[in-house]
Amino acid sequence: MANPAILTVDDDPAVSRAVSRDLRRRYGDRYRVVRADSGESALEALREIKLRGEQVAVLVADYRMPQMNGIQFLEAAMDLFPLARRILLTAYADTEAAIDAINLVDVDHYLLKPWNPPEEKLYPVIDALLDAWIATPDRPVTEIRVVGHRWSAESYAVRDFLARNLVSYRWLLADDPEGRRLLTAAGLTENDVPLVVTPDGKSLVQPSEIDLAPHVGLTTTPASDFYDLVVVGAGPAGLGAAVYGASEGLRTVLIEQRATGGQAGQSSRIENYLGFPDGVSGAQLTERARRQALKFGTELLSAREAVALEAGGSTRVLRFDDGTSIAAHTVVLATGVSYRMLQAPGLAGFTGRGVFYGSASTEAPSCLDQDVYIVGGANSAGQAAVYFSRYAARVHLLIRGDNLERSMSSYLIKQIASHPTIQVHPNTEICQAEGDEHLERLTLRDTRTGQIRTADTTWCFIFIGAEPRTAWLDSVVERDDHGFVLTGPDLLSGGQRPAGWTLPRDPYHLESSMPGVFAAGDVRSESVKRVASAVGEGAMAVSLIHRYLEAQ
Numbered sequence: 001m002a003n004p005a006i007l008t009v010d011d012d013p014a015v016s017r018a019v020s021r022d023l024r025r026r027y028g029d030r031y032r033v034v035r036a037d038s039g040e041s042a043l044e045a046l047r048e049i050k051l052r053g054e055q056v057a058v059l060v061a062d063y064r065m066p067q068m069n070g071i072q073f074l075e076a077a078m079d080l081f082p083l084a085r086r087i088l089l090t091a092y093a094d095t096e097a098a099i100d101a102i103n104l105v106d107v108d109h110y111l112l113k114p115w116n117p118p119e120e121k122l123y124p125v126i127d128a129l130l131d132a133w134i135a136t137p138d139r140p141v142t143e144i145r146v147v148g149h150r151w152s153a154e155s156y157a158v159r160d161f162l163a164r165n166l167v168s169y170r171w172l173l174a175d176d177p178e179g180r181r182l183l184t185a186a187g188l189t190e191n192d193v194p195l196v197v198t199p200d201g202k203s204l205v206q207p208s209e210i211d212l213a214p215h216v217g218l219t220t221t222p223a224s225d226f227y228d229l230v231v232v233g234a235g236p237a238g239l240g241a242a243v244y245g246a247s248e249g250l251r252t253v254l255i256e257q258r259a260t261g262g263q264a265g266q267s268s269r270i271e272n273y274l275g276f277p278d279g280v281s282g283a284q285l286t287e288r289a290r291r292q293a294l295k296f297g298t299e300l301l302s303a304r305e306a307v308a309l310e311a312g313g314s315t316r317v318l319r320f321d322d323g324t325s326i327a328a329h330t331v332v333l334a335t336g337v338s339y340r341m342l343q344a345p346g347l348a349g350f351t352g353r354g355v356f357y358g359s360a361s362t363e364a365p366s367c368l369d370q371d372v373y374i375v376g377g378a379n380s381a382g383q384a385a386v387y388f389s390r391y392a393a394r395v396h397l398l399i400r401g402d403n404l405e406r407s408m409s410s411y412l413i414k415q416i417a418s419h420p421t422i423q424v425h426p427n428t429e430i431c432q433a434e435g436d437e438h439l440e441r442l443t444l445r446d447t448r449t450g451q452i453r454t455a456d457t458t459w460c461f462i463f464i465g466a467e468p469r470t471a472w473l474d475s476v477v478e479r480d481d482h483g484f485v486l487t488g489p490d491l492l493s494g495g496q497r498p499a500g501w502t503l504p505r506d507p508y509h510l511e512s513s514m515p516g517v518f519a520a521g522d523v524r525s526e527s528v529k530r531v532a533s534a535v536g537e538g539a540m541a542v543s544l545i546h547r548y549l550e551a552q
Contacts, residue, residue: 039068153352235262237521240538354439
């Protein structure tokens with residue numbers, strides 16, 4: 001982090017050089033002295049310093065400057081650095097200006113020119129102001145800052161992307177003083193959010209994930225154009241395949257569109273995973289797996305969307321949405337599943353503005369002492385209910401069935417029953433969502449009696465079923481009626497191998513209808529939808545890949 005700045009602005013070159021010289025002589029070892037020749041150029045320097053998250057200790061401005069005088073400059077500078085100490089340079093004839101400065105911009109001191117000798121007339125003043133500033137300084141900022149609106153779906157998408165990739169950031173509302181200062185420094189208004197400011201001062205306005213990723217330490221460009229193994233999807237199955245593939249010497253690249261961990265990474269607490277008797281959050285588990293994969297040499301590409309898979313002889317080519325591609329001997333499809341959209345009038349318009357798919361843990365603190373509605377009866381919904389109960393006044397769990405026994409693990413059912421703030425509503429569905437800027441109320445229907453009631457809430461989290469992310473594989477590999485990838489014995493019909501199969505053997509257990517392309521985890525037809533089984537299938541896929549490569 002750079003030293004705090006002392007900024008001087010004077011349109012007279014001789015005076016400007018003199019004050020900068022005297023300040024550097026005394027304070028140059030502890031402070032950066034920044035010199036500007038006009039109010040506008042000084043403000044531009046302050047904007048850059050603000051965006052970089054650095055500090056300004058003292059502002060020294062000459063009163064008599066064209067276009068923007070010293071008082072006008074200090075008034076504008078206060079919007080960026082309200083805690084910086086302020087000095088106005090004046091001539092003997094400018095005593096009225098000094099009084100105005102005290103009244104308008106709360107100037108800390110005014111200095112008469114010339115100030116010789118500085119040891120008597122300049123340094124004691126600066127010393128006193130620096131002591132006062134040190135007592136209440138601006139804090140230097142080293143993390144990413146996100147400025148947005150509370151109910152902006154675009155702002156939520158940026159925060160969710162950063163949180164799921166374990167990138168620390170500071171969230172600032174656009175109408176908060178610091179948020180406004182950053183928008184001003186970037187030359188933006190509240191209509192331009194979200195704004196992302198990186199620690200080096202780079203401003204990203206309404207960035208896409210692919211634009212944002214390189215600025216937050218994520219890699220998006222492959223180091224090579226050919227690999228032994230390409231793993232598509234960085235959930236538990238993909239991470240398992242990457243760890244075992246790289247640890248066994250395969251040149252492995254792991255491709256992820258959103259964030260490492262997939263749906264498992266969003267789980268607030270997994271308590272039935274082998275080896276963690278006290279439970280582990282999905283984020284902790286998948287972060288450990290990510291570090292393990294990287295340790296063995298896996299290359300991880302983030303924010304990359306695969307849109308096509310092609311066979312070229314013994315090579316498998318994966319194409320991305322930007323037109324680029326990579327090739328490999330083998331591929332593991334581990335794209336997992338996504339939550340199904342709940343079809344009820346009004347819900348779609350509030351996505352990211354009170355309606356969320358998945359746990360959206362970034363929103364939990366904002367739910368403090370409010371009612372939260374969770375839709376779904378499987379483990380992910382149960383884990384979310386327990387997690388949000390730490391913050392919410394009451395958590396309402398809406399399920400279509402009579403009870404939770406058929407769809408949720410016993411340990412979670414017991415936890416929910418023991419939480420006085422969690423209420424399960426059986427045979428209940430959402431039939432409408434309403435609100436203005438954000439979700440404000442839900443209309444609920446009892447499916448047994450048809451009774452309708454209204455619930456006032458700004459929070460609804462949906463966990464209903466799962467859809468495989470395989471539309472891009474249409475006509476490439478065989479899938480079942482629900483879109484899940486068929487593998488191994490499921491590809492045989494009447495003892496016949498799948499159409500187009502060219503090898504003199506049956507497909508291996510996890511192998512798809514395209515030789516050398518394997519499926520693992522939730523995306524595979526008839527797979528067990530559990531973290532442990534997904535990791536196991538990822539590891540098993542690598543052992544089958546070795547058999548495949550040995551036969552080539």
